[in-house]
Amino acid sequence: MSNIISTIDFNSTTTCNQSNPTHQTHPHNPMDTTTAGKPSNGHRLVFLPLPYQGHVSPMLQLANILHSKGFSITILHTLFNSPNPTNYPHFTFLPIPGTGDELHSLIDLKNILRLLNYINADLVDPIRVCLNRLMLEEDGVACLITDVHWFGTQSVADDLILPRIVHRTSNISSFRSFVAPVLLRDKGSVRGCDEEVKSEASVSRLEPLKDKDLPKFLPNDPEGKYKILELTVKGIKQARALIWNTFKELEEHELEALSQDFPNPHFLIGPFHKFFPASSSSLLTQDQESLSWLDKHPPNSVLYVSFGSLVRVEESQFLEIAWGLANSKQPFLWVVRPGSVEGSEWLECLPDGFLERIVEGRGYIVKWAPQQDVLAHPATGGFWTHSGWNSTLESICEGVPMICSPSFGDQLLNARYVSDVWKIGVKLENGFERGEIQSAIKKVMADEEGLEFRNKIVNIKGKVNFCLKKGGSSYSSLEDLVNYILSF
Template identity: 30%
Template structure:
């Protein structure tokens, strides 16, 4: 039997899921494993580019393609990534298509017989498909341990069903800390029975029946929750992150991570180089959140009122030549010249966060962005929108003490809760000025140092990855000897 482990990675087709999965493939490959990433034709070029950026020669990473059934579900040709979805109807069709990928995956597993399948949580059927061939399936959520613990508690105890209103705070039971949340901050499919509610139960069952969970976090960041998840909830889990740190020193990686930037690395660096240390606030809400014009106007007015320098990334397709942008106050960019930089599209986030001029980050609390901010030692203004982001906000503000909330009170699939300019101005000033801001920055920097140590030889994540690889070797040996 070939002694080399062959690991399949099957990420959900969204940039926030694909990036850490690709980085994870590099991690396993750097430890002597063969890695294959399964995806669809339209996503393959992005994956190839990400593999090539900064990869050391000799890493065995391949890309295997399966057809995405756009035509069968009524999606436009080439619509194979969640980032291109613009409506709830498109999202539902996309999920239908995702659930039709079980047979193509089964075919690939039969042909290649990998040692392990690391499949995204959105593929609950992957556990049964891999079991047909005796292949262990690891679940990858892209969540923090904290979010996993909170979600498990909510699913099992349903405390949200005991309160009298959507705005009444309640305690998430049996967590290491007293964490309060409201029904408004929970996803709609947890509050009422929807088609996705049934899907959520399938996810939970699939996770319980899987070989274990692989987590993009590190022990020192959330030790009580790593222990709680494994020892109290009894889940088999390994932390191997932050995954992007495995590429951090590679030439040019900070500029290319994610989608193609709408601003050059040089232009971005030159602008930041002209600013004092910790004087710039970075504002970005990830690849999926899409605020309405009136909310963008409030952000602009709040930033201007704060008097702080800023880089603001706007996911907006309304910047055609000669067309007035309704989401910007009259004369805003002229007034902000030299003080504020608006990036329309995608920005080199790692490069920005790790620049000494950046003093804070206004974020939607997606786990990739949260980890990047922590590793850069940058405190956060938290503005959760959807997914598990309200849990991450509690971790950042209440447990770690490295952020302040902007006041978002309601979970919303794409558009985000409405927050006024006064709240934005107040949160920005609180995170950038005064003793409390300095203390948060100090705690953030300490966590960033711990993150770097965690992925180095002998560090907590390095050792957990070693333990996982050894476990998989033992598993294959046992199965192979039957």
């Protein structure tokens, strides 16, 4: 995966012990603990993100939000896929020693079970050393905020008598499907515990979820997956509270259902990215020229295509995507991440004549785009997405209807909600097939049904704007979260 996710390694001025000398250093690090982020309320929060782009970004956004409320912020992170400290001069960064090469070898999604076992077993003691040192400093530590997948840190928090809050980077709806195997087995049901179920049957108590929508992470080791899920659920239930990057108006019913199994306090304070201008938490270099290209197109005319930072496709699928876009005759901005096509570095396997066919400005291909800015651009009229939660939420916030091509995990449920519940887009039910792709693009970008999608998602966008204002649900929930942390 090294050719997919860029790494930024550095030696912070604050470390648990000597950093690995093989990692590249920055010539200047502004994260000096003597000046960084002195709080007005005297409380320091320590954040521990999972080293994936889709997990790092919302965690840093959350840290920014709480810093604006007067908290001092320390980011405890792995050396692999570490955030760039120069983008956050108001934070202190603390690398966990020995978390570079080993994580690099496990970061591929095919190794997700090994990775989760590794970080929650081998890294527990190094994390304990880091937290113990921080607690002995003048500011101490008021609270540890971790990604839910760091369930092993609950034992550390308990030993140190340190409150732990978890942040789930997906939404409530998909989280219910994520933990479904454990909850269903606890209730004596086997449905949903088997891997690769393709049935159209609904899952009891999880409607409109279908059997085929259940997350499929580890098809070769269902018992291993179940054990990880069981430990994750246990770690969440033992945490003080959960923080969600979503808002009440979108998932109120899902929250009521979830609270039956997870009675912890829940704080819905999203969308995180709307609290501040588009952030620079991307681990990949963004092509800013894509915005200039969009400037040349009329409103709602361009389809934006991006499948996130992890999804990989076969060459045959890539060709179907290419011809589906070309045959649609719709202007498109297409993100093709280097290494995202099996057996190809970048665009080598494009069909002969394809680039000539999209000349004269109808198509533009980039390696990575400033997604929030692209979605907010007036020319963007649709988003063909992998349905990761960050992308889905960003599209909702800008009122852009979606075409969904989910691959794994929460993407499956997000796509189902987009198409069947919120009715703000379509899901490609048959994978990547050029005829279905062309039809979906026409439906979203040109047909009457696409106008209905747009009207519904613009209505939800209005609710987003309201929830963030004083008296709104997310505004009030954030105030409750701040008071909750200050009560520790």
